[in-house]
Amino acid sequence: MTSSEKNDGQILSTLANGLQVLESLAAGRTSVRHLSGELGLARQTVYRLLRTLTALGWVERDPIDDTYRLTTTVWSIASRSFRLSDVRDTLYPMVRRLAQEHGETVHLATYERGQVTYIDKADGWQPIRSYTELGGTAPAYCVATGKMLLSMQPEGEITRVLSGPLQAHTEATVTDADVLRRELAETRERGYAVNDSEWRTGVAGLAVMVVSGPTGESVAIGFSGPQARITSRFDVLLSALRAAVARSPFIHPTAAATPDKDLEDL
Numbered sequence: 628m629t630s631s632e633k634n635d636g637q638i639l640s641t642l643a644n645g646l647q648v649l650e651s652l653a654a655g656r657t658s659v660r661h662l663s664g665e666l667g668l669a670r671q672t673v674y675r676l677l678r679t680l681t682a683l684g685w686v687e688r689d690p691i692d693d694t695y696r697l698t699t700t701v702w703s704i705a706s707r708s709f710r711l712s713d714v715r716d717t718l719y720p721m722v723r724r725l726a727q728e729h730g731e732t733v734h735l736a737t738y739e740r741g742q743v744t745y746i747d748k749a750d751g752w753q754p755i756r757s758y759t760e761l762g763g764t765a766p767a768y769c770v771a772t773g774k775m776l777l778s779m780q781p782e783g784e785i786t787r788v789l790s791g792p793l794q795a796h797t798e799a800t801v802t803d804a805d806v807l808r809r810e811l812a813e814t815r816e817r818g819y820a821v822n823d824s825e826w827r828t829g830v831a832g833l834a835v836m837v838v839s840g841p842t843g844e845s846v847a848i849g850f851s852g853p854q855a856r857i858t859s860r861f862d863v864l865l866s867a868l869r870a871a872v873a874r875s876p877f878i879h880p881t882a883a884a885t886p887d888k889d890l891e892d893l
Contacts (some may be wrong), residue, residue, distance in 0.1 A: 738776035771832035
């Protein structure tokens with residue numbers, strides 16, 4: 628970073644300094660004194676930055692020689708980003724084909740700590756449709772992709788989410804933890820999730836898994852649109868999702884499950 632960039636009022640100097648510390652540590656373990664000289668920062672500043680990064684799990688200190696090094700957190704985040712990019716790029720044609728063939732908005736979503744993030748989306752051609760932002764988030768317990776992803780999480784994570792505050796976003800939002808736990812169990816067993824106007828009034832959705840497990844990121848794909856239209860076309864849309872996932876290289880076993888009571892769930 629140049630000196631003029633550092634002096635830019637729109638740049639947070641503390642954040643910039645912290646990132647420079649991480650970049651320096653990428654070359655290997657080092658000491659406060661060495662980092663201070665390399666980055667031109669006061670030792671006390673470097674020490675505070677390292678303490679913060681250590682507390683957040685990005686850096687660890689060796690008490691024997693008082694040096695610091697990166698933890699696997701950086702590697703984990705970078706690896707996850709590359710894996711998600713690969714999944715998103717591979718499924719890009721499928722997301723758009725589904726939106727074009729059925730006219731409804733299609734979302735590709737991933738999960739993290741009770742939230743879903745839309746990593747890809749394609750708007751349908753219907754004049755009235757659901758509107759979301761690429762990169763936008765939503766509570767997992769309120770949307771179809773979120774419920775599908777949450778249902779596949781370890782029991783400890785499900786308990787953590789259901790133990791937290793469950794805010795009602797519409798009159799239909801389910802905020803009873805016991806009811807949600809039963810629904811997640813049903814979702815996991817039947818292989819699809821539904822949202823019946825629980826996040827946005829009048830908007831419904833359904834979703835299935837694409838990939839999940841220790842070798843791949845948890846990703847779900849789903850349709851969303853006006854409640855009446857999604858309900859009336861539920862069987863067709865669910866079949867389309869399952870057929871598309873079956874043709875993808877990331878098929879998840881639950882995506883091929885046989886529906887038992889599709890329309891009753893909406």
